Amino acid sequence: MSISPTHAADDSKDQITSVTAVLSAGGTPLQSFKPLAGICEAWCGLHLYPNDMKRQVISYHYCSMLDEDRRQCLVYDSNCEHAKLIAVEYIISQKLFESLDENEKKFWHSHKYECESGMLVQVAKSMVPEMVVGAAEIPALQNLCNTYGKTIQLWPVDDQGTCSSKVPCGPPQILASFTADDQVRPEMLEKRDKAMGIETEKKRQERQGHVQGNPPAEGADQWFVKGKAWQIYDQGDRGVVEQ
Template sequence: MEEYTTMPVPPTHEADETKGQISSGTAVLSTAAMPLQSFNPLANICEAFCGLHLYPNDKKRQVISYHYCSMLDADRRQCLIYDSNTKDAKLIAVEYIISQKLFESLDENEKKFWHSHKYECESGLLVQIAKTGVPEMVVETAEIPSLQHLCNTYGKTHQLWPVDDEGNCSSKVPYGPPQILASFTADGQVLPELLEKRDKAMRISTETKRKEREGRVQGNAPVEGADQWFTKGLAWQIYDQGERGVVEARQ
């Protein structure tokens, strides 16, 4: 298989004087307009999770992802993904999550873009985002049944903001075409320093989460066709062909 790597992020970091700041005029206009507008799609968000994704064609390029999800129906979720859980977080990706039944109905060509959630649910990599001060016992009680349901689902993630070598979306703008991301499928794949950073930010222990879920969160074996970067060594990705102005998917 030919090896293709993801383009590195150019050093276009946000200037200190503008990062996280909004002009007073813009703030006033936004505040005044808020009571007049409808935010119904956002009001339907009912789940919040923190997980990690990787680029299937560049496995050392990984990112912490904060998911905020709404349910379309029993078989479909859609998630907005941010690089943090703060007010100035960047919208860096979108993930669509479907049931095993819907995944099995996809044609073989479509399945190659989807990943399973079994390992990240069982291993503690995927956790609920709880409010500050909520006791761990309460979080665990809510988390276990939710993750058991997610365990047998499949996701298709489009990363919109490129990730740099440190796992950050540090460029000023989200340049380039969307990228297909994958989930982790086995021990030893996630970068230890990135997992440590996530656990510190969330004030949790992935290892403790894993032990809590033993025998309580168990998924079916992933359906054939998912996780092809892992099962078949096929790293499907979108590539920008530069001056030709062509964007194509290839392995």
């Protein structure tokens, strides 16, 4: 899938008029932001398009808990003030995943590999020591390891993993998570590690023997397990795969 060219993307990048700034700042004391107050987790990981594996994106997740079985996450392309909201991800427990019908399961991916491999990391404040972050990550990752995600990408990426179009073009798309070492583009992982000042391989070593997930439940990761690489716009109203 192609996306709009980049030439128009930077016309007003990071530019905010005085009127816009005043409206933004002035409304804050008067308005309620209760749904955002529930955000209690910040993670950085990578997603890929299952029908085009070279298209991969670094994703910053800010998640709130609905209950023991459900999380919901706003996904951005960076952790900066003017980051683009590029996707949403819903995360559910294995118990809830196994209750889904077979057609619905194909939209969901497992988190076992992400958690164990070091690919999923917490987004910490700059002054927090890495040792403290690493210790906090372990129990949080073990809690996530046996969950399943449904990621709906709203802002498409180009071949460099950048949301370079001025607006989110095209239909929403389902993204997947990685399930093996040879799937991620090394330059994408290096870019993420450099931005966060971490080493994925070191994270992996720290988690050995401490973060361990169940084998992914049957029905998840169908793009990889069954080789059914599809997208929403290919499959009709409900995304039903023809047998």
